[in-house]
Amino acid sequence: RYYFDHAATTPVAPEVIKVITDSLTNDFGNVSSTHFFGQREKLKLRNARKVMADEIHADLNEIYFTSGATESNNTVIRQVALKRANEGRHLITTSVEHPSVLNVMKYLSEHGYEVTFLPVNDTGAINLNDLKNALRPDTILVSIMAANNETGSLMPIKEIGKTLKDHTAWFHVDATQALGIEAIDVKELNIDFLSVSAHKIYGPKGIGFLYKNQKLVIPPLLLGGEQENKFRAGTTNLPLIMGFEAAMKLCTPKNEQEWAIIYREYKQIIIDELKNSGIEFEINGDLDHSLPQTINLWLKDIPSQVLIPRLDLDGFAVSAGSACTAGSAEDSHVLLAMYPDNLKRVRESIRISFGRDNNKNDVVKLAEELVKQVTHLKQKGQ
Ligand code: PMP
CATH class of the missing domain: 3.90.1150.10 (Aspartate Aminotransferase, domain 1)
Incomplete structure (x- = not known):
């Protein structure tokens, strides 16, 4: 076949399977524990976070592990809307996003927010002028994917980042399909939030991360313990994170x-x-x-x-x-x-x-x- x-x-790379299996066997400690076992795992978590941060030219404290791009997308869009509701209630996205963006946008548009869905041309990209015309003083977030999952079409992320530089709207990029293939520098591209997933780069399913510009504050989506710098509650899934790290290193x-x-x-x-x-x-x-x-x-x-x-x-x-x-x-x-x-x-x-x-x-x-x-x-x- x-x-x-x-x-x-993608199929999980053999190197990744080995790392996950070893980690499941040996790294049973809870990253949040203060004793030896917790501290040992904490160091491994830090190393994995560093690999992710380096990949997109972010700082260590700007990477939050999540269950994947769906959760990262939900976190950004819902929580920016919540955080900035008093500043504005207009969001911009495109008509070709993944359902984990589109359906959250639709949900918001039924709950007091206004969403502009930008059209695309026959190459699958938005027209920059359409974005410029759609931007308003009350636009709080622009969410546009780096590359489309159905066609592979690339969006003009660099130009969008430039356009938004002097605007109050924050910029979110779903880079799930582009990770490990297109070079991403979040600082140079002026990206505030970025979502990715491990299973598109020969890593395991159910793990991804969200990059968040450290200057911006949004409330957590999941409330509970203090994991991920109090931004994403839930016991840290170190074996999958280490699998993600191994997959990232292959890229x-x-x-x-x-x-x-x-x-x-x-x-x-x-x-x-x-x-x-x-x-x-x-x-x-x-x-x-x-x-x-x-x-x-x-x-x-x-x-x-x-x-x-x-x-x-x-x-x-x-x-x-x-x-x-x-x-x-x-x-x-x-x-x-x-x-x-x-x-x-x-x-x-x-x-x-x-x-x-x-x-x-x-x-x-x-x-x-x-x-x-x-x-x-x-x-x-x-
Ligand atoms: N965004 C894009 C562009 C995708 O291709 C996918 C995966 N199909 C997702 C988001 C969702 O990722 P996950 O499976 O990690 O939730």
Whole structure:
């Protein structure tokens, strides 16, 4: 079987499994305990936090471990809204965010806040002027993802950061898909909050972190004990944090640059094979301005709901959109935002996302399989 759905989640790296297993075996102490066992674990926690801080050029006290990007996104959006309710009740986001941003924004818009959902163009990026026009004196938060999970499209984070520099709105970036692949410097990019998750970088599920600019204060989402500098209650999950640390260490700039070249080559293999076989297709988004590992294709006249199970039966796992909405019969909100007048395109698109476990041979096989299925379905008049 071949796995081409790394944007949904990645297999856990063997090095990471070893670290987690060792930690589960040996690091049973509670990080908050004052005795030897607690202090020993506390040091390990500090080291892991340092690795995260260094990755995004933040300070040690700006990293808070959470259960993942969903929790980080919820914490920022809900708690900024709560904290700043008297200053303003307007928030800005985009129409292509992950449900863990969109649904919190929708919730707020039903509870006394006003939310602007910025449109995107056909490459999946917002127009900077739309953001400038949407900003108001009462805008308290702008939440925009670094890279889209369905198309890999990149947002102009640098320009957005510049635009917000002199504005009172705080800037949150969901960088879940970009972590370890796109270099992130929160200070240079003027980012106030950043959400990430370990399971997209070959780490375990259920662990992530939130970066928070130390100058900004928001109340905790989870109340309880004093863990994470009183910002996130709950006994520290050291084994998963150490697994996250091990996964992060595998994302060196050199490794990632090498993988980026390989993934772009994989994309080209698929594109060339489809072209050579005379299959009609288009790329959803912009090939040059997207994550190297993700490609979203419109295969004309081939409904993804028909194609994907057939690929699966033959041993190839790809997806129609994000795993978080897959399973529901809903059309992709991301593709709908990019191609609002073309429901056919939305329903005939698939996402392929590569990972370290894919080799060139696997990709050639996938390309051939795509041609085989599309040709068959066309003949059937699907
Ligand atoms: N944001 C984006 C862009 C994502 O791709 C995901 C994972 N699908 C999340 C947030 C949620 O992350 P987690 O699974 O850690 O809650």
